[in-house]
Structure formats: structure tokens, C-alpha cells
Amino acid sequence: xxxxxxxxxxAQQAVAGDREALGQxxxxxxxxxxxTAYLYVGNQADALDVIQEATTQAVKTVAQLRDxxxxxxxxxxxxxxxxxxxxxxxxxxxxxxVPPEQVAPMIDATAHLDLLAALQVLGADYRQALQLFYYQDxxxxxxxxxxxxxEGTVKTRLRRGRSALHDQLGGNYYG
Amino acid sequence: xxxxxxxKAVHDRIDQxxxxxxxxxxxxxxxxxxxxxxxxKPRRRRHLGRWILTAAAxxxxxxxxxxxxxxxxxxxxxxxxxxxxxxxxxxxxFNSFHVNGIAKSMDQKVTSNGVTVHLVEAYxxxxxxxxxxxxxxxxxxIDPEQDWVPLDLDDTPAKNLTSSTSNFEPTKSGxxxxxxxxxxKGEVPESVLLPIRISNVNGVVGRWNFNxxxxxxxxxxxxxxxxxxxxLPGGEIIPVSMTTFASGAEFTFRxxxxxxxxxxxxxxxxxxxxxxLIDGTDGYYASLGITHLPLKEPLVQGKTYHxxxxxxxxxxxxxxxxxxxxxxxxxxxxxxxxx
Numbered sequence: 342x343x344x345x346x347x348x349x350x351x352a353q354q355a356v357a358g359d360r361e362a363l364g365q366x367x368x369x370x371x372x373x374x375x376x377t378a379y380l381y382v383g384n385q386a387d388a389l390d391v392i393q394e395a396t397t398q399a400v401k402t403v404a405q406l407r408d409x410x411x412x413x414x415x416x417x418x419x420x421x422x423x424x425x426x427x428x429x430x431x432x433x434x435x436x437x438x439v440p441p442e443q444v445a446p447m448i449d450a451t452a453h454l455d456l457l458a459a460l461q462v463l464g465a466d467y468r469q470a471l472q473l474f475y476y477q478d479x480x481x482x483x484x485x486x487x488x489x490x491x492e493g494t495v496k497t498r499l500r501r502g503r504s505a506l507h508d509q510l511g512g513n514y515y516g
Numbered sequence: 517x518x519x520x521x522x523x524k525a526v527h528d529r530i531d532q533x534x535x536x537x538x539x540x541x542x543x544x545x546x547x548x549x550x551x552x553x554x555x556x557k558p559r560r561r562r563h564l565g566r567w568i569l570t571a572a573a574x575x576x577x578x579x580x581x582x583x584x585x586x587x588x589x590x591x592x593x594x595x596x597x598x599x600x601x602x603x604x605x606x607x608x609x610f611n612s613f614h615v616n617g618i619a620k621s622m623d624q625k626v627t628s629n630g631v632t633v634h635l636v637e638a639y640x641x642x643x644x645x646x647x648x649x650x651x652x653x654x655x656x657x658i659d660p661e662q663d664w665v666p667l668d669l670d671d672t673p674a675k676n677l678t679s680s681t682s683n684f685e686p687t688k689s690g691x692x693x694x695x696x697x698x699x700x701k702g703e704v705p706e707s708v709l710l711p712i713r714i715s716n717v718n719g720v721v722g723r724w725n726f727n728x729x730x731x732x733x734x735x736x737x738x739x740x741x742x743x744x745x746x747x748l749p750g751g752e753i754i755p756v757s758m759t760t761f762a763s764g765a766e767f768t769f770r771x772x773x774x775x776x777x778x779x780x781x782x783x784x785x786x787x788x789x790x791x792x793l794i795d796g797t798d799g800y801y802a803s804l805g806i807t808h809l810p811l812k813e814p815l816v817q818g819k820t821y822h823x824x825x826x827x828x829x830x831x832x833x834x835x836x837x838x839x840x841x842x843x844x845x846x847x848x849x850x851x852x853x854x855x
Contacts, residue, residue: 360548371540376533384725385536386713389543396547475526 342413342477352409360400367396370413374420380460380472381424391427395420417477418487421469428465459506467502474499536709596621596636599648602692605685614648618762627653628722631690633714640730642761642810643699645677645708647728651690654718658686665691668716676701677708704759704766707731735760737851741770744848750774751827753782756806758815758851764795765814767850771804777827781807783843784824785815785850793821818853822846 344352348369354362367374378388378395398419406415460468473484481499485492603614614637624635631653639646651667658665665684678700684693699705707730714724739755746753756768771780781803785793795810815821824845 360552364544364548367544368541371537371544372535375535375540376530379533380530384723385539385711385727386725389536389539392540393543393547393550396544397551400548400551475523476530478523 342417344410344412348412349409352406352412355403355412356406356409358404363396363400363403366412367392367399367416373413374416377417377420377472377477378424380468380476381421381465382427387427391420391423394427395423398423414483414487421473421487425465425469463502463505466498467505470495470498471502471506539711598650598692599636602648602685602694619646619648622647622728624726624728626724626726628724629720630655631717631720631722631724633717633724633726635712635726635728638728638730639696640708640732641763642732642766643704643808644696645699645710645730646694646696647710647712648692648694650687650692651717652687654690654720656718657688658691658718660686665693665718667693667714667718669695669712669714677710704732704734704761706734732762739851740854742852744850746825746844746846748780748827748844750776751780753780753825755850755852758817760814765811767809767811767815768806769809770806773804777804777829779804779828780825781827782809782823782825784822785809785811786822786824788822790822815851817851818849819851820847820849823848823850 348366351362351366351369355366374392374395375388378391379385382388382391395416399416402419406412460471463471469488470484473479473487474481479487481492481495484495488495599614618641619637619639622635622638626633631651633649633651635647635649637648665686676699677697682693682695684691697710699708710728710730712724712726712728715721717724736757736759738757741754741756743752743754751773752771754770754772756770759766759768767785769782773780783794787793793811793813793815795812822845824843826843
């Protein structure tokens with residue numbers, strides 16, 4: 342993800358220990374962070390928890406970031422790990438086999454997002470691979486590094502994920 | 517569809533996902549505070565009980581008593597059969613939300629692990645927000661004698677929103693419930709997003725999530741900020757604004773002191789007919805500085821009211837010192853005609 346000049350300045354300041362700059366930087370991409378978290382956990386409250394915990398982790402470790410230009414790649418890794426932790430905790434909490442969480446629409450609800458719904462019913466590994474590849478625009482090599490799994494595993498997850506989505510959506514996506 | 521087209525389609529779809537930007541910013545700020553070792557206010561999780569907490573920690577002036585309640589329940593908007601009886605069964609305070617024509621019917625329902633939470637009515641007027649709902653599907657009945665029900669509820673993320681009252685009554689397979697909140701500081705927003713997150717209902721773990729978007733219209737009039745003539749050396753009461761809601765109104769004023777007073781406030785506003793205009797139903801915060809005084813009806817510009825104001829004076833200026841106070845009555849035009 343390319344950073345703007347302003348964001349690069351904030352990232353450099355954040356690495357130097359400026360927490361206000363870190364906050365500004367994260368807020369500048371708040372939409373992206375929220376959507377990334379939401380795609381994992383499937384509801385607003387948990388997505389906000391993930392952002393909060395990831396921010397705390399980032400504050401504690403940002404001094405170790407060697408290349409400020411890679412800030413969001415680095416932060417996305419933290420965000421996804423936090424999302425995985427929460428996702429697994431929720432899986433344990435659910436004592437019965439139930440469909441994914443039902444979230445009642447707001448009174449003035451927006452249109453139903455069939456792609457999101459389809460992603461929610463996929464296994465976490467497949468959802469993760471598809472999301473990183475198609476939404477975060479990462480290469481197979483980058484995903485492999487991010488998740489610490491071989492590139493072959495990423496390819497397999499993408500292939501199976503596409504197939505599962507194809508079944509869910511009737512072939513409109515992922516060819 | 518090739519890879520590029522697929523990517524674009526995915527982005528287009530995911531970018532439709534609404535982002536609660538204020539809440540995201542708040543989560544980032546909280547995350548930073550948390551790393552700094554600052555005490556972070558946890559997202560509120562509480563049990564639902566039969567309790568009424570009136571403006572805790574507020575200086576509550578002596579205007580006790582509930583507002584007059586229109587008993588005409590037939591004006592209720594909701595078509596839920598049990599709702600009228602639920603309110604009648606409880607006190608007038610709850611009943612008033614249902615009958616004054618401001619409550620809005622809802623039909624939001626979430627089922628998790630066999631337990632359904634159904635929200636049926638919402639209320640937003642002035643500084644009060646409320647919702648009413650029903651839980652069904654519990655296999656273990658609620659003891660009618662118990663005065664609280666386990667319900668892990670997280671429903672107050674909005675700034676300046678505090679929990680005010682709640683109540684419930686058991687049914688055969690669950691319970692009906694009602695909860696209210698107060699906007700306790702600052703301006704009354706035109707709209708409030710109230711996320712409700714329930715994670716445990718009487719021992720059943722699950723997730724029942726709702727987002728209620730509430731709006732209200734209000735008319736605000738700025739008042740010329742000229743201090744009232746109170747004969748209160750070193751202290752002033754200065755009008756700020758008059759706001760009219762769908763039901764009731766709010767008079768905002770500011771009190772100042774040169775240091776000799778610990779408190780200055782208004783405790784009664786009466787018409788010529790001796791009707792008290794201050795609405796003490798939910799209590800209100802009053803202290804030096806800005807006070808938002810709830811009224812049963814708006815003030816009339818140019819009209820003289822019989823006002824009782826109070827002060828407490830520090831005897832030696834130290835916070836520990838004993839204080840003396842007094843009530844003073846005076847006829848005042850609270851909202852002067854514009855010059």
C-alpha cells in the first residue's frame with residue numbers, strides 16, 4: 342500500500358515515538374482498517390475491539406519498524422493476527438453449531454452485501470487468503486510472508502476459496 | 517471475469533460496507549491510551565435490573581416528583597400486543613415514553629443459540645433515549661421474585677451517554693425489558709447511533725447485536741447573554757439558549773462566580789398559575805458553569821416567571837470549608853425580548 346507524503350511523515354514520527362502521529366496515520370486509513378477487521382470477525386463491536394487491540398500492539402512495537410514506508414503492511418499483519426485471536430475465541434464461545442452471527446440491520450439499513458455474506462460462511466483460512474489477495478491487493482509472495490505459510494499453501498487456499506465462493510455466489514465472482 | 521475485473525468487483529462490494537468513523541477513531545485513541553498504561557474505560561457491560569438511577573453524581577435540585585403523564589395509552593404507536601400492559605404494569609415514568617407519541621415502533625430480531633432478542637420500540641426525545649424489547653426461547657424460567665436478570669449488555673459507546681433506568685418482567689420463556697439513557701453533557705445531537713451488544717442472556721452465551729439509529733428534531737434559539745439582575749455580589753446567572761423538542765424543552769444557562777460561591781443554580785421556574793416548569797423526571801446536572809435545565813414546555817419570550825435560585829457560599833474559600841446557602845425568589849424575564 343503506497344503512502345502519501347503526509348502519511349510517510351506521520352509514519353516516521355510514529356517510529357520515533359510520536360503517538361499522536363501514529364493516531365493520525367491510523368485514522369487516515371480508518372475505513373480500510375475497519376473493513377479489513379470486519380471481514381474477519383463479521384460484526385462491528387468485534388471489529389472495533391480488533392482495531393483497538395492492534396493499535397495497542399502497534400504503539401508498543403512501532404519503534405522496531407525499519408521501513409516506515411511499509412507501515413500499513415506491518416500494521417495489517419498485526420490487525421489480522423488480532424482478528425484471528427478474536428475469531429478463535431468467538432468460535433470457542435459458541436457452544437452450539439450455529440450459522441454465522443446474525444446482525445440485525447439498522448433501521449435505515451443499507452443494501453445487503455451478498456459478497457460479504459458469502460465470505461462469512463467460508464473457512465477462516467480461505468476467507469483470509471481471498472481477502473488479502475483481492476481486497477488488500479497483496480501478491481502470493483506477500484501473503485506467504487505475512488501468514489508465515491509456504492506460497493503453495495496460499496495458492497491452494499486461494500483456489501479452494503474461489504471454488505467455495507463460486508458455489509455461494511453462483512459463478513459471478515472469482516471466475 | 518479476469519483477475520483485474522475480479523479485484524475491482526471485490527473492492528466495489530467491500531467499499532459499500534458502512535464505516536462508523538467516530539467509533540473507529542475512538543477505538544484507535546483507546547488503543548493508544550491502553551498502551552500508555554492509562555486507565556481505559558471498558559465498553560460498558562452490565563446486567564439488566566429493576567433499577568432507576570437518577571443522574572448519579574449530579575447536584576440534583578429540589579424539584580422532585582414525576583412529570584404529569586398522559587394516561588391515554590390508546591395513543592401508543594406500537595402494535596405489539598403486550599407493550600401497553602408492560603408499561604402500565606410499571607411506573608408512570610416508563611409509561612410516558614410509550615404514550616406521548618414519540619416512541620417509534622421497531623421490529624429488529626436476532627436469534628442465537630435458540631434465544632431470540634426482539635426490539636419493538638425506541639424513544640429519543642430531549643436528552644432521553646430508550647428502547648423496549650422481549651427475550652424468548654429461554655429454557656430456564658426467570659424467577660419472578662428476582663430483581664435482576666443476567667444479561668451481558670454493552671450499549672453505551674456514544675460519548676456523553678450514561679445509563680439511566682432499566683426494568684424487566686419475566687414471561688414464560690424469557691422476559692420483557694426496557695432501558696433508558698441520558699445525554700448528560702454538551703449539546704443534544706440530532707441523531708444517535710446506539711449499538712447494542714448482548715453476549716449472555718441468563719447463562720446462554722451468544723451474540724445478539726443491533727444498531728439503532730435514532731433521530732429527533734429540535735429548535736434552538738440563542739438568547740442574548742446578558743446576566744440577570746439577581747443582587748448576588750460576585751455571582752451571575754447568564755442565559756444562553758432555549759431549545760424546543762418534540763416533547764418538552766431545555767433552558768441552558770451559565771453561572772459564574774468570583775470564587776466566593778461553591779454553587780449557583782435555578783431550582784424552580786413557575787408561571788403565574790404556580791405551575792412548575794422544570795421537569796425533574798430524569799434529574800439533571802447542575803453546577804457552576806453550563807446547566808441544561810429540562811422544562812415541561814418552552815419558555816415564552818418576554819414573559820415574566822417566578823424564579824427560585826439557590827446559592828451556596830464558601831465561608832473561607834477553601835473546598836473543605838462549611839458552606840452556607842440560601843434560596844432567593846424573584847420575578848424574572850428569563851428570555852428577554854430582543855433589543
